[in-house]
Amino acid sequence: MEGKTLARVGAAAFVGIAIAAAAIEMMREGKPVVPVTVEVSTAPVNxxxxxxxxxxxxxxxxxxxxxxxxxxxxxxxxxxxxxxxxxxx
The missing domain is CATH 1.10.287 (Helix Hairpins)
Incomplete structure (x- = not known):
């Protein structure tokens, strides 16, 4: 294969893998929920x-x-x- 053709095949493979990874990530459900904590100060007001x-x-x-x-x-x-x-x- 020529260098140009090899580069095109490599680029197409990279784009295909990136699209597949994005599709898999978008289909995931039930992402963990991170609890939010709020610290309340009991120190006297300055x-x-x-x-x-x-x-x-x-x-x-x-x-x-x-x-x-x-x-x-x-x-x-x-x-x-x-x-x-x-x-x-």
Whole structure:
């Protein structure tokens, strides 16, 4: 056989095998169901975390919200180990 003919036969065989595998997969029934678990936290609510989540949800509007600006400043100060706005400002 010539090289071109051999390549065509090989390609046709590959396509046939791929179609057969897809047909077998589509005919399968009873795929296993993976149970979904949801973890519920019983930890106390952190007001700083809730405020940060609210500001994150607001998107660009949070950059003009005084509450978000204050929350970000308090979080930055807490991260850097400085006194919080309620204590030292």
């Amino acid at each position: 007001p700083m975390r809730e405020a940060l989540a609210r500001c994150r949800f607001m998107g660009e509007a949070a950059t003009r919200d005084p509450g978000c600006l204050r929350t970000w400043a308090d979080n930055r100060d807490r991260f850097l180990g400085k006194s919080t706005s309620a204590e030292g400002r």
